[in-house]
Amino acid sequence: MNSLTIDQLRLIYTGKISNWKEVGGLDNPIILLSRESSSGTFVFFQEHVLNKEDFSNSARLLAGTSALVQAVAADRGAIAYVGLGFAAEAKGTIKTLGVQAAGQTGPVLPSEESVRSGAYAVSRPLFFYTNGAPNDTAKKFIDFCLSPAGQKIVRETGYVPVS
Amino acid sequence: MSRSRKLFITDKLMRLLLMGAASTSVLVVCLIFLFLLKEAGPFAFNPGLGKLLDSQWIPVSFQQERFGIGPLLSGSALVTALAMLVTVPISVLVAIYIAEIARPGEREFLKPFIEILASIPSVVLGFFGLLVVAPLVKATFGLSTGLTALTGALLLSLMAIPTIISLSEDALVSVPYSLKNASLALGASHLQTIFRVTLPAALPGIVAAVMLGIGRVIGETMAVLMVTGNAAILTASPLSSVRTMTATIAAEMGEVPFGSVHYQALFWIGIILLVITFALNIVAQRVLKKYGMMK
Numbered sequence: 001m002n003s004l005t006i007d008q009l010r011l012i013y014t015g016k017i018s019n020w021k022e023v024g025g026l027d028n029p030i031i032l033l034s035r036e037s038s039s040g041t042f043v044f045f046q047e048h049v050l051n052k053e054d055f056s057n058s059a060r061l062l063a064g065t066s067a068l069v070q071a072v073a074a075d076r077g078a079i080a081y082v083g084l085g086f087a088a089e090a091k092g093t094i095k096t097l098g099v100q101a102a103g104q105t106g107p108v109l110p111s112e113e114s115v116r117s118g119a120y121a122v123s124r125p126l127f128f129y130t131n132g133a134p135n136d137t138a139k140k141f142i143d144f145c146l147s148p149a150g151q152k153i154v155r156e157t158g159y160v161p162v163s
Numbered sequence: 164m165s166r167s168r169k170l171f172i173t174d175k176l177m178r179l180l181l182m183g184a185a186s187t188s189v190l191v192v193c194l195i196f197l198f199l200l201k202e203a204g205p206f207a208f209n210p211g212l213g214k215l216l217d218s219q220w221i222p223v224s225f226q227q228e229r230f231g232i233g234p235l236l237s238g239s240a241l242v243t244a245l246a247m248l249v250t251v252p253i254s255v256l257v258a259i260y261i262a263e264i265a266r267p268g269e270r271e272f273l274k275p276f277i278e279i280l281a282s283i284p285s286v287v288l289g290f291f292g293l294l295v296v297a298p299l300v301k302a303t304f305g306l307s308t309g310l311t312a313l314t315g316a317l318l319l320s321l322m323a324i325p326t327i328i329s330l331s332e333d334a335l336v337s338v339p340y341s342l343k344n345a346s347l348a349l350g351a352s353h354l355q356t357i358f359r360v361t362l363p364a365a366l367p368g369i370v371a372a373v374m375l376g377i378g379r380v381i382g383e384t385m386a387v388l389m390v391t392g393n394a395a396i397l398t399a400s401p402l403s404s405v406r407t408m409t410a411t412i413a414a415e416m417g418e419v420p421f422g423s424v425h426y427q428a429l430f431w432i433g434i435i436l437l438v439i440t441f442a443l444n445i446v447a448q449r450v451l452k453k454y455g456m457m458k
Contacts, residue, residue, distance in 0.1 A: 031308050036414045037414075038223075038414060038415050038418035039418070043223060046223070046224075046225065047225065052225035053226065054226055057220075057396050058394050058404070059394055060310055060394045060404050061392075061393040061394065062310075062393070063388065063414065067389075070293075071308065071310065074298070074309075075310075078307070
């Protein structure tokens with residue numbers, strides 16, 4: 001198992017596929033793991049991967065990304081979605097699957113290039129929200145984040161810089 | 164003012180002060196209940212309490228949000244029942260040992276340890292559960308994951324054991340000596356006396372202890388949140404994942420839109436939890452009182 005299509009991901013997370021052999025893997029039950037419903041990632045995944053369908057009720061909802069990474073590393077047949085930075089940090093203990101979106105000819109692994117180009121389908125931008133135009137401290141902070149020094153930190157923590 | 168008059172007023176004032184302090188807890192309980200009702204209230208009119216009877220708990224959905232608390236109630240019930248199944252036999256046996264059999268030295272040694280067990284923060288127990296109990300459950304039953312109702316129940320029983328031991332021990336110790344002596348005088352052995360006389364006589368106290376233990380367990384949040392997997396499934400299987408009422412509130416309250424239907428549904432869960440623990444406490448007190456075991 002090195003990749004899944006978006007359709008397969010949707011069928012897995014909505015509970016219509018429950019064994020790895022149905023998607024070309026070993027004969028093992030799929031242990032579904034997800035963030036809690038209070039998480040923005042949960043809603044993103046629901047909207048863009050599950051195509052707004054409901055998660056299977058047998059999905060185990062864990063309290064944070066580290067808990068997910070730890071569970072995937074420990075439990076046979078477990079699958080979860082986590083931020084690129086967490087996946088990179090846990091390299092070796094967990095396996096990152098490529099994703100093939102509709103219209104693509106092959107699976108795409110997540111990387112800085114594939115996320116930036118949009119080829120890797122399960123990615124999203126992160127925003128800062130301010131009340132009106134940002135002033136003083138807020139502006140300084142946002143400017144710093146967008147500066148080369150700030151973007152360097154973004155890359156170091158495993159996220160994808162905007163510039 | 165005469166000395167006696169002064170004393171009389173001081174007496175009155177002190178009495179008022181102490182009564183005020185004593186009634187604070189009553190006031191707080193009432194206020195909490197009113198607060199819960201106020202926050203949860205609008206749900207009763209729109210969308211209506213019938214929504215709580217839905218078969219599924221899907222609070223975040225693009226299709227239809229569903230607020231059936233059945234799976235959560237059953238999750239709490241399953242975890243609690245399993246925990247009691249483990250806790251009650253162990254606790255009662257330990258209580259018998261401490262109250263009736265242990266030498267004073269052993270008692271002095273055992274009791275502090277039991278009290279330390281009671282004082283372990285539940286988050287710490289949660290860590291212990293995640294790193295030790297969950298892998299153990301997984302290996303023992305050949306599962307793919309150790310995040311199960313049973314794992315949560317085992318942790319909860321660690322929390323309930325000290326409560327039930329202490330209260331059961333009190334009940335056993337308060338059985339009158341005349342009963343035990345009569346039994347011994349009739350030629351019953353020490354063990355026969357314990358199991359045929361002392362234990363039955365202390366039974367109401369032990370029942371009350373178990374009920375208070377259940378109250379403790381059903382309200383526990385952190386440890387179950389960490390190890391039960393939190394999938395809202397209606398199930399009776401100990402090896403399945405469950406989502407308890409407490410874990411649901413803790414996990415979802417943080418990000419729920421203020422005043423939304425989902426927010427109100429969470430408050431209904433809170434009300435139901437409060438009513439359950441309240442009822443357990445009242446019944447436990449009644450049992451104790453009826454058999455004259457209230458201290």
